[in-house]
Amino acid sequence: MAGSNRAQTAFLAMNTVVSHTAYGRRAGQALLAAQRETERLEKLFSRFLPDSDIARLNRSAGGEGVRVAHETLAVLRLGLECALQTEGCFNPAVGPLVRLWHTPLIKPSQPEIETARALSDVQTLQLQARGRKARLARAGQSVDLGGIAKGYAADRMVEIFRRHGVRSAFTDFGGNVAVLGAKPDGSPFTVGIRHPQRENSLIGALSVTDQSVVTSGDDQRAVPGADGGCHSHIIDPRTGLPANSGLLSVTVVSPSSALADALATALFIAGIADGVRFLKRFPGTQAVFIDQDASVSITAGLAPCFQAAQGTRTTVL
Ligand code: AMP
């Protein structure tokens, strides 16, 4: 942390590097609270921590279900809503497919894919507001919040900053960015969008205030495949295969980071045409699509705030 008005932290959590920057008199205190909250949420959402809500839910699959924290219920509920509105592209019950495709260099057989696809049926994830219960109806099912949890956490960070009187802050969960207000000088924050094919280079940048900017793509976490290539860590639950829409990355802009996170994952699977259709179901959301040839398409609402890197072709959808 540095200076009296600006505080910064960086630490490892949720399988990534988390960093927060906040401005204001109580910025330091806000960041301590934010870190504690991140750790608390990870203990609820991680499927790798045996006592987490999600690990308990997954262990109980096929049984009665478990009581979960209201944060867990909220994130699962948003996950189900996104599953509905993205016609199954986003799927919080995608655990069996994620696990199947996780092992590098081994291509699953068609019967294995079919079994995991059937088990990833989102309809069998049941939530009960009364009693705060979540249930997976069939044994072998599992929830994976990898596509939404960081966004949910980023929203919570913004709430914590606000509660501490912070009016200007930037939070980054490994590329899942949310900003509170504008920079202290009143100008918008700039969020870079990585060039999916070039190391350490940006393909463009967005100027934003009070927004979240979340990118999904297969450049950083692709899994080496049996055929010598790589496949995405994002799985299309409709086919049971790794996402293959031709996009290199999708960035979603929305005031809600949880929504931006889920939609970025879904749109990466859906491609541009269906992606734009899905976005219309969520007022206030916008996107930047990067195609195979690194050409950029943006939704109209981003035209005033997107700046392309030199030499990048941009189409306004
Ligand atoms: P993101 O980086 O937000 O796109 O999330 C990718 C992670 O979400 C993966 O590593 C999986 O844990 C999980 N995931 C993969 N496919 C899906 C899907 N179709 N719907 C929801 N989550 C997914």
Ligand code: MG
């Ligand atoms: Mg996501």
